[in-house]
Amino acid sequence: MGRQSISLTEPVARLVDALHKLPGIGPKSAQRLAYYLLQADKEQVKALSEAITMVKEKVSLCSVCFNIADSEKCEVCRDPQRDASMICVVEKPMDVLPIERTKVYKGLYHVLHGTIAPTEGIGPDQLRVRELLARLRDGTVKEVMLATNPNVEGEATAMYLQKQIGAMGVRVTRLARGLPFGADLEYTDDVTLTGAIQRREQIS
Amino acid sequence: MSSSKTYRTEGVVLRRSDSGEADRIITFLTPDKGKIHAVARGVRKPKSKLYGLVELFTHSSLMLAQGHSLDIVAQGETIHTFLPLKSDLQRSACAFYVAELVNRFTLEHEENRALFDLLIHTLEQLCCEKNVSLLLRHFEVNLLQCLGYRPNLHRCVECNALLQPVTNAFSPAGGGILCPGCVKTDQMARPISVDAIKVLRVLQGFDFATASRVRIKQGLAQEVEQVLRSYIEFLLEHKVQSAAWLDTLKGGDLASPSPSYPVTSAS
Ligand SMILES: [Zn+2]
Numbered sequence A: 001m002g003r004q005s006i007s008l009t010e011p012v013a014r015l016v017d018a019l020h021k022l023p024g025i026g027p028k029s030a031q032r033l034a035y036y037l038l039q040a041d042k043e044q045v046k047a048l049s050e051a052i053t054m055v056k057e058k059v060s061l062c063s064v065c066f067n068i069a070d071s072e073k074c075e076v077c078r079d080p081q082r083d084a085s086m087i088c089v090v091e092k093p094m095d096v097l098p099i100e101r102t103k104v105y106k107g108l109y110h111v112l113h114g115t116i117a118p119t120e121g122i123g124p125d126q127l128r129v130r131e132l133l134a135r136l137r138d139g140t141v142k143e144v145m146l147a148t149n150p151n152v153e154g155e156a157t158a159m160y161l162q163k164q165i166g167a168m169g170v171r172v173t174r175l176a177r178g179l180p181f182g183a184d185l186e187y188t189d190d191v192t193l194t195g196a197i198q199r200r201e202q203i204s
Numbered sequence B: 001m002s003s004s005k006t007y008r009t010e011g012v013v014l015r016r017s018d019s020g021e022a023d024r025i026i027t028f029l030t031p032d033k034g035k036i037h038a039v040a041r042g043v044r045k046p047k048s049k050l051y052g053l054v055e056l057f058t059h060s061s062l063m064l065a066q067g068h069s070l071d072i073v074a075q076g077e078t079i080h081t082f083l084p085l086k087s088d089l090q091r092s093a094c095a096f097y098v099a100e101l102v103n104r105f106t107l108e109h110e111e112n113r114a115l116f117d118l119l120i121h122t123l124e125q126l127c128c129e130k131n132v133s134l135l136l137r138h139f140e141v142n143l144l145q146c147l148g149y150r151p152n153l154h155r156c157v158e159c160n161a162l163l164q165p166v167t168n169a170f171s172p173a174g175g176g177i178l179c180p181g182c183v184k185t186d187q188m189a190r191p192i193s194v195d196a197i198k199v200l201r202v203l204q205g206f207d208f209a210t211a212s213r214v215r216i217k218q219g220l221a222q223e224v225e226q227v228l229r230s231y232i233e234f235l236l237e238h239k240v241q242s243a244a245w246l247d248t249l250k251g252g253d254l255a256s257p258s259p260s261y262p263v264t265s266a267s
């Protein structure tokens, strides 16, 4: 009896540990999820673990824009209808979705995978900045729309990119200031975001 | 809500990190409670009334509710947004540096009124000062003072002899200067010029308005910066992360100088 309980709790502890490592999951939530999975039926748990494995095996980053993609290039980069003269720069893949939902933006994207965060030791070299600048060299792109979040790090990133890109002679615009300072694009509603895209301001 | 205790304070945001779905954990420096952490619930959603209050470098009056593990930001009002620190690349880099130093040097719940005043004053000056790098040096010297690490710049920290106008050495471990005769007592001590000691004394002894009247050549400014950084990193036993970003911007990576912004900081 005693023996069995030891061998039982070991895998549970491992699961709690693994869940705790996920963003936004504290120790209590991790325990709650672990016990939920322990009681859930086998099919459901199997589907979840397969989905997790698939995401790592089948999904990668687009070789052009670094958005999430199911092949070498993402859906947007593959679509010949998209306007290749325009690139919208976002912080993370999650920020592409709300902009796509507005349906007013027809250009391409570039995902930085973060922002300049000096205190965390993250500068341009830790982001996909070099790759962005390389995409601008052949002259196809006429406008870069900076859609980093309206907070201190997002602004610093935008100001830095503005100087780098402006020096290359490409038009740089910034989402209009209708977005409240400190907000997160991921959580911005369609109406606000549509207005911010339409009223974007030229900054360089 | 009514059963939980609330209290008032004010604070400057030193750091914030995402937590859960839309929360943020905020690190404030307060005048009466030292450094505190509190959670701002739902702040990443645009409708939140808190986002302005808990943005980096912002100074606000706050009402906090005592929580189980973390206190909760209930409400508040912005006192100072320090807008130029958010809309000018160079100034924002300096503010990151200042906030990182204050954060790293402080422990939770250790009241330090002088440090709070220094932080507010420095952020105010950073909004409009032209010579931001000298301002950072002045901040560093005063920060060390507030924390009880004021370097001894007049006598040898080993033999107590008055320093002569010759090349001496700065000893981070000794917390000051070593005379040529005592240099060997600290392997980490690095030579320091007569002029660099003079600059440090001015920074230590005068307010910034007075100190900034002294003309300092590029090479000397760099020496002073190096001395202070080595001392700070020795005390922290850690690199100052945001110094790299300041160096990147200084490195002439940017073609145009940062534009000047109006002094007024909207609230
Ligand atoms: Zn793509």
Ligand SMILES: [Zn+2]
Pocket (backbone or CB within 6 Å): B156, B157, B158, B159, B160, B161, B178, B179, B180, B181, B182
């Ligand atoms: Zn001596």
